[in-house]
Amino acid sequence: MAGRGSSQRTVTLLLLVPFFLWLFAFLLLPAIMMLISSFRNEGGQGFTLGQYAKGLTHPLYTTAIRNSVLLSLFSAFVGIVLSVFAAYSFTTFSAKARDRMLSISNMMSNFSGVPLAFGFMVLFGTNGLLTVLFKRLGLPFLAFDLYTWKGLALVYAYFQIPVGILMIYPSLYAIRQEWKEAASLLGASAAQFWQRIGVPVLLPGIVGTFSVLFANAMGAYATAYALVTSNYNLLPIQIGSMVSGEVFPRMEMASSLAVILFVILTIALWINERMLRLARKGL
Amino acid sequence: MSFVNIRDVTKSFHRNTVLNRVSLSIEEGEFITLLGPSGCGKSTLLRAIAGLNPIDEGSIEVGGRDITHLPPRKRNVGMVFQSYALFPNMNVFDNIAFGLKMDGLGKDRIRAKVEEMLAIIDLKGKEGRYPHQMSGGQQQRVALARSLVKNPTVLLLDEPLSALDAKIRRSLRGEIRQIQRRLNMTTVFVTHDQEEALTVSDRIFVMNHGVIEQAGSPSEIYTSPVSEYVARFIGNYNVWSREQLQGRAFRGVPGEGAMFAVRPEAIRITDAQAQAQAAADTAPEGEGIVADGKVSLVSILGNIQRYEVEVSGLRVTVDTLSGHAPDRIGPGAEVKLYIPAEEWKPIRPSA
Numbered sequence: 001m002a003g004r005g006s007s008q009r010t011v012t013l014l015l016l017v018p019f020f021l022w023l024f025a026f027l028l029l030p031a032i033m034m035l036i037s038s039f040r041n042e043g044g045q046g047f048t049l050g051q052y053a054k055g056l057t058h059p060l061y062t063t064a065i066r067n068s069v070l071l072s073l074f075s076a077f078v079g080i081v082l083s084v085f086a087a088y089s090f091t092t093f094s095a096k097a098r099d100r101m102l103s104i105s106n107m108m109s110n111f112s113g114v115p116l117a118f119g120f121m122v123l124f125g126t127n128g129l130l131t132v133l134f135k136r137l138g139l140p141f142l143a144f145d146l147y148t149w150k151g152l153a154l155v156y157a158y159f160q161i162p163v164g165i166l167m168i169y170p171s172l173y174a175i176r177q178e179w180k181e182a183a184s185l186l187g188a189s190a191a192q193f194w195q196r197i198g199v200p201v202l203l204p205g206i207v208g209t210f211s212v213l214f215a216n217a218m219g220a221y222a223t224a225y226a227l228v229t230s231n232y233n234l235l236p237i238q239i240g241s242m243v244s245g246e247v248f249p250r251m252e253m254a255s256s257l258a259v260i261l262f263v264i265l266t267i268a269l270w271i272n273e274r275m276l277r278l279a280r281k282g283l
Numbered sequence: 284m285s286f287v288n289i290r291d292v293t294k295s296f297h298r299n300t301v302l303n304r305v306s307l308s309i310e311e312g313e314f315i316t317l318l319g320p321s322g323c324g325k326s327t328l329l330r331a332i333a334g335l336n337p338i339d340e341g342s343i344e345v346g347g348r349d350i351t352h353l354p355p356r357k358r359n360v361g362m363v364f365q366s367y368a369l370f371p372n373m374n375v376f377d378n379i380a381f382g383l384k385m386d387g388l389g390k391d392r393i394r395a396k397v398e399e400m401l402a403i404i405d406l407k408g409k410e411g412r413y414p415h416q417m418s419g420g421q422q423q424r425v426a427l428a429r430s431l432v433k434n435p436t437v438l439l440l441d442e443p444l445s446a447l448d449a450k451i452r453r454s455l456r457g458e459i460r461q462i463q464r465r466l467n468m469t470t471v472f473v474t475h476d477q478e479e480a481l482t483v484s485d486r487i488f489v490m491n492h493g494v495i496e497q498a499g500s501p502s503e504i505y506t507s508p509v510s511e512y513v514a515r516f517i518g519n520y521n522v523w524s525r526e527q528l529q530g531r532a533f534r535g536v537p538g539e540g541a542m543f544a545v546r547p548e549a550i551r552i553t554d555a556q557a558q559a560q561a562a563a564d565t566a567p568e569g570e571g572i573v574a575d576g577k578v579s580l581v582s583i584l585g586n587i588q589r590y591e592v593e594v595s596g597l598r599v600t601v602d603t604l605s606g607h608a609p610d611r612i613g614p615g616a617e618v619k620l621y622i623p624a625e626e627w628k629p630i631r632p633s634a
Contacts, residue, residue, distance in 0.1 A: 176366070176368065178364045178366055178368035179368055179370060181333075181335050181355070181362070181364070181368070182362065182364065182368040182370075182426075182429075183370070183381070184335075184354070184355040184356050185333060185334075185335075185355045185356065185358070185360065185361065185362050185430075186356070186381050186382035186385055186429070186430075186433065187356045187382055187385035187386055187433070188356065188381070188385050189356065192385065196370075196381075197370045197372060197373075200372040201371060201372050
């Protein structure tokens with residue numbers, strides 16, 4: 001039996017080999033190369049911390065980091081608040097309507113990147129449908145410049161919401177009607193229920209979803225690039241332009257910025273993990 | 284004037300009448316049970332008392348106070364749910380203390396009251412545990428304590444034992460009854476389990492299609508069902524219509540009544556041959572109903588021995604205490620059945 005068990009295990013491991021090869025070739029190897037490259041001089045020689053020093057001090061890059069973090073925090077915050085309310089309203093629907101709304105959210109969560117940016121341009125661009133309409137109606141204050149921080153924030157929040165809904169919905173679904181009933185019979189108002197039971201129970205889900213939305217926005221490239229190309233300074237756009245946009249590619253600088261991006265996401269995940277542990281106490 | 288007065292309560296869901304002019308009253312300190320199969324309206328009535336289901340018509344009065352239109356949190360009723368409904372983010376102490384905090388009590392008073400409750404439910408030393416760290420029985424005891432600590436005017440128990448396994452169920456129902464007696468707590472218990480209802484209640488209300496079919500003490504309900512529905516629901520009653528009995532080997536059937544119920548344990552079973560030999564010892568047959576039949580099946584249900592007897596094609600269930608019936612009666616045996624006249628209960632046929 002033992003022999004058969006171990007041979008079975010060998011077969012199982014063999015079946016995993018292609019997966020690990022793939023992982024190594026397209027994730028691990030580039031990551032290692034990137035890490036090595038980030039410590040090289042321009043031209044790919046020697047060892048230096050200069051790329052990092054530049055990345056963390058040069059106003060061009062610090063602005064990019066700040067812009068990216070702020071935009072991601074903002075869109076994740078707006079996304080989480082709106083998706084909590086939307087997902088909660090889904091739980092009150094009939095099963096059929098609920099499933100339909102979840103399907104729509106699922107579809108919308110895949111509608112991002114360049115097509116989404118173009119969608120917004122058609123509606124809100126300089127000559128966009130709604131922009132022109134608002135101007136004609138004499139409501140120019142409703143039209144805004146899509147190609148600024150405001151526009152980016154709107155588009156980012158837009159693609160965050162369906163992702164947020166899909167991620168937070170299971171937690172909301174787990175809030176049981178009997179808890180509300182028991183709380184009300186014990187003298188709690190609806191607000192007190194949410195304050196003392198609803199939100200604490202949801203907190204792990206909210207914190208987890210927030211960090212995923214933050215990472216989602218930090219790494220978003222295509223949407224931002226299609227919308228503002230290099231008119232707005234964001235970390236992924238900086239990295240992209242160094243790799244493919246300039247006359248001479250600057251792989252080393254790009255690598256160090258990518259590592260910085262990676263470190264920011266790691267810190268975000270670490271904070272998320274700590275908060276989860278706090279929030280999960282007793283769940 | 285009773286402590287709880289429910290008058291003409293009517294409730295419909297989507298034109299489906301779930302409670303149809305239900306009236307009942309409960310004395311202070313009484314333990315009553317709403318008994319019936321699912322869909323009979325018992326939980327809806329309980330939730331109406333709690334204020335969780337608003338009613339269409341009627342009134343509910345508790346302790347002289349009309350609570351018909353009060354929101355749940357103003358009613359001061361306690362409720363225990365089948366699924367325990369403990370707050371998962373709070374430990375035992377905080378779960379029990381929740382209602383007291385909502386009332387704005389001081390920390391010291393809360394601690395004293397919670398500790399008193401912990402002693403009553405026998406969970407001292409477990410106040411730091413979270414619901415997921417406890418067994419179902421323990422969780423339900425915490426839920427009970429959480430309701431009782433606010434000293435509610437009425438305690439409502441919505442199938443509190445149904446999610447537990449048989450052994451815990453039996454011990455917990457005894458415990459609930461004991462605590463209820465000690466605190467003299469007016470209690471409404473909902474269950475579909477007739478054994479549970481018979482064991483714990485002062486009075487039972489058997490419900491059917493949104494009306495109360497019969498109300499009475501456990502022994503009244505058990506020994507004198509008024510309708511076919513109650514007789515069939517409450518135990519293993521033999522239920523026969525007059526048409527079914529006609530032309531069959533029953534002698535001495537009373538001339539009145541359209542339908543009858545007989546408890547299996549009220550029927551005396553004797554070996555037909557032995558009966559003939561010792562005719563002098565038996566009870567006079569004139570005061571009861573006598574039937575001749577043939578045993579088709581004998582089974583042991585623990586302390587009960589059950590015979591299925593065919594009386595000219597009609598099945599009669601007879602129970603005796605195990606070890607108290609003549610050994611010779613096995614499948615195929617010719618037997619004589621004797622039913623005392625007072626055990627032959629005329630009942631109302633149910634639709």
